[in-house]
């Protein structure tokens with residue numbers, strides 16, 4: 001099934017938001033379903049764009065209506081072993097926190113408290129229906145991603161480690177290491193914990209929202225159903241994303257700007273992931289932000305619901321268009337609807353034959369260590385999972401598999417026919433396994449094991465050979481990995497610098513893939529971390545000019561519009577067509593503000609950058625084509641070893657011919673250029689700090705031609721690597737070579 005995307009338009013707030021400024025409206029489709037959002041073209045109010053979702057909720061929608069329609073129907077699936085993920089997405093101040101958390105009054109409670117309340121109710125029912133045999137327990141974990149770092153919200157801020165918690169991957173699933181989990185068996189306990197934890201969340205007043213969330217908050221509710229030594233664990237995640245911000249409108253100070261850059265970056269990565277999945281690309285850039293790693297949209301199993309929060313006002317026009325674009329693409333993402341498996345809390349008794357009715361109701365045995373979300377993705381993807389018949393939690397007197405399947409598909413009131421979830425009955429069964437009754441549990445395990453191995457092997461074979469022009473070059477990937485490693489291992493001492501470097505590296509990645517617009521955005525986001533950096537500015541200008549020249553040839557509408565909008569666009573002359581784009585800060589550039597680029601700089605190109613419309617035109621003659629720039633450290637502590645601007649000459653086109661490289665020199669330079677901190681540290685006289693500074697220096701140098709050091713002379717010019725250090729390292733090479 002695909003990600004379910006619904007839009008919610010918030011009401012007008014206070015006396016300053018006027019009805020006459022409302023530009024977003026909901027509309028019914030031809031079947032009478034309220035599932036269309038209409039918004040005027042910012043350039044031509046007579047023209048409208050329309051976006052179709054699974055459902056649209058108007059201003060008057062109550063918290064209860066939204067919950068009843070969008071969340072309640074999935075709780076049965078949760079108890080049947082499916083994971084459920086609900087996340088709120090939208091521009092700042094559009095009502096995400098209101099939707100997820102809501103107010104304290106009963107009627108204003110948002111999805112999260114309502115969901116917990118419903119989970120407890122259903123848990124009680126399950127226990128009752130099983131005659132008290134099934135126990136249901138609930139535990140929660142709650143954390144935030146603030147400036148791309150993960151913090152446990154059950155920990156007060158003063159107890160947090162600055163580096164935050166690590167995110168790691170296991171069995172294709174990302175999890176947070178060291179996150180606390182609180183048992184929470186009734187609503188009272190939950191409310192207490194939740195309120196306390198929310199006080200620990202990073203919020204601040206901004207011009208656009210008096211209580212703006214400065215972080216993404218992720219609440220995971222783990223529901224464990226235990227019957228004897230069998231357990232079924234599933235999770236419901238509720239995610240309140242921070243909102244994108246157009247900093248031209250926020251008046252944010254430096255601290256808010258850094259937060260904002262991080263929020264916008266992660267949302268940009270999310271939109272890139274959505275794009276990449278939509279295009280069927282092999283490489284989905286999940287790893288580029290913690291939020292996308294954790295959300296893992298499209299990779300996870302179960303049910304995913306995206307709630308797009310919208311403000312109805314004209315002042316949000318461009319931002320709204322931008323988020324409509326992203327979310328309308330998200331509804332094309334397919335999510336596998338696979339239940340978690342029942343696990344045993346004790347080792348299986350292999351010799352005991354399973355007979356009679358219990359044979360039909362039991363699952364293959366699995367160790368508890370793998371209890372949560374243990375299904376192997378690859379096997380699951382192939383639909384090879386044997387039919388499951390765990391009936392403990394089923395409605396009484398009915399064969400569970402059938403009951404579950406029928407119900408799960410019928411409980412989607414607002415699904416269109418095209419979006420209906422396929423029943424699991426229809427899943428392919430290429431193994432020809434008729435049912436579990438024909439097999440012993442040992443055979444089933446063996447079969448699964450074999451299929452998993454096959455799928456893993458296939459996946460390994462399918463790994464793309466990275467020789468297409470769109471792939472990131474190995475060198476860049478290596479540098480990114482090295483940087484990531486250093487940041488994650490805490491070796492990068494200066495957090496903000498590391499963050500800036502991430503932007504630079506992402507820019508580089510995008511550039512390598514020919515995605516100039518995205519690269520430009522990343523460079524722009526690096527600016528706050530490298531203030532006054534002339535070379536960086538030159539890069540930005542260079543890219544802007546390049547994009548503008550390209551765009552001069554390829555003025556194309558970029559908004560994903562539904563047929564009505566498309567028709568309107570098609571009739572508009574090219575020069576008048578709007579170029580609505582998703583940009584990092586949610587802004588959309590105004591087409592007519594751009595003067596035409598110089599004719600001689602226009603290159604024939606059919607490529608258009610779908611995610612950016614640069615507004616600044618810089619004559620191509622004006623920009624400095626030198627692609628390198630120097631990092632000027634803000635901190636005096638570091639400045640000693642940071643490359644001064646003059647150090648750039650080492651990569652300049654100098655007349656100095658590289659000295660004839662001896663094997664020893666070549667070996668030394670190979671180590672230096674490897675950017676491998678462990679290797680560099682193995683050089684005589686080079687410690688961790690020198691190695692890290694050298695790598696950072698290399699990252700910032702002439703990246704387009706690899707930024708490698710070609711001679712010992714050049715190495716001696718690297719800050720921190722004087723002639724003495726280089727001579728010592730050179731001498732040490734002999735020992736290394738032996």
Ligand SMILES: Nc1ncnc2c1ncn2[C@@H]1O[C@H](COP(=O)(O)OP(=O)(O)OP(=O)(O)O)[C@@H](O)[C@H]1O
Pocket residue numbers: 009010011013090091092093094095096097098099209211212213214241242243244309
């Ligand atoms: N449906 C609604 N009904 C009543 N008030 C609402 C509704 N949606 C939002 N609001 C109000 O709008 C204001 C902004 O909402 P909220 O803080 O939830 O926005 P947000 O999208 O979470 O913003 P940010 O991303 O900055 O955290 C709040 O005062 C909230 O109470």
